[in-house]
Amino acid sequence: MHDLAAIRFKDDVLRRVKETKINGLIIDLSRIDIVDSFMGRTIGEIADSAVLLGIEVVVIGLRPEVAMTMVEMGVSLGQVHPLLNLDLALEYLRTQRSR
Amino acid sequence: MVNVEIKEDFDVVKARARARALAETLGFEVVDQTRIATAVSEIARNALIHGGGGKMTLRTLNQKGLEIVIVDQGPGISNIEQAMKDGYSSIGALGLGLGGAKRLMDELQIESSNVGTKVTMRKWLPGGLRR
Numbered sequence: 134m135h136d137l138a139a140i141r142f143k144d145d146v147l148r149r150v151k152e153t154k155i156n157g158l159i160i161d162l163s164r165i166d167i168v169d170s171f172m173g174r175t176i177g178e179i180a181d182s183a184v185l186l187g188i189e190v191v192v193i194g195l196r197p198e199v200a201m202t203m204v205e206m207g208v209s210l211g212q213v214h215p216l217l218n219l220d221l222a223l224e225y226l227r228t229q230r231s232r
Numbered sequence: 233m234v235n236v237e238i239k240e241d242f243d244v245v246k247a248r249a250r251a252r253a254l255a256e257t258l259g260f261e262v263v264d265q266t267r268i269a270t271a272v273s274e275i276a277r278n279a280l281i282h283g284g285g286g287k288m289t290l291r292t293l294n295q296k297g298l299e300i301v302i303v304d305q306g307p308g309i310s311n312i313e314q315a316m317k318d319g320y321s322s323i324g325a326l327g328l329g330l331g332g333a334k335r336l337m338d339e340l341q342i343e344s345s346n347v348g349t350k351v352t353m354r355k356w357l358p359g360g361l362r363r
Contacts (some may be wrong), residue, residue: 135241136277167248167266169273170329198266206270206332207318 134165139175146179150188157226158183159219163194168203168210177211184212189229191215191222234290238276238302247276247288247302254290255298259357268355271333271340272300275351278329279304283349297338297356308344316342 134142150158160176162168168176180190192213203209216222234254236247248269255265272288279286283304291299309315318331334340339354 135245137241166252167270167273169270169277170332171273171277196266198263201263202266202270202336205267205335207335208332 134172136171139172143175143179147182150183150186156188156230158188158190159222159226160190160192160213161194161219162192162199163196165199166196168195168199168208170206170208173203173206173208173210176213177209180211180213189214189226191225193218193222236288236290237285238279238288238304239285241280244273244276244280248272251288251290251298251300254292255355258292258295258298260298260355264355267336268298268300271336271353272302274329274333275300275302275353278302278351279306279349282306282309293354293356297354300353301350302353303348303350305348308346308349309342312342312344 146158146160158179160179162176165172176192180192183190190213192210192215195215214225216225234250236250237243238247251272252265252269255268260268276286276288279288279302283306286302286304286306289301289303293299316330316334330340330342333353337353337355339352341352343350343352
């Protein structure tokens, strides 16, 4: 994904979040083969904006090599809850909602 | 030797894809391929944003490693030491680019003047430094 695509993605997600009444947002990163400082910041901005709107954000599908590179770089994703897969993410959001 | 012109956003994607492909051909594991592609992404973006575009050159080092050179003709980095520090950014970004790329690679050298910047990065295959 190039930088403009990442910015477009952020804008699209935040627009949809505003248009629809949702309480959870799951971002699947399984197709993303690198997260550099720009990509990390963009995902972090999506997550932090959503959290400010009262929406829980979960990231799934992060590849191990991508996670390792992010840690070495010092890139974080903001206020997201990382989980392994969609089932766990849905379960997590359900529990959060019922609290 | 592979050359990639960096003139627009998508060229950064092209540059990191080329670097990853060569790394894979050389026998780098997927974690190292990812480190290399990520470092290229950071430095190529710098060349695009701060240097107004540039060029990446890839070459293999005797089949034992990979060298990536990214040059631009921008105004240069006035304080390299400061630019290498985490958290420093001249454009209000994360400021993890240069320092992060250095951590991901085995070697990273910067030459910069008021007529441009040249970043040379190397990654060796495990055992690649041994003769």
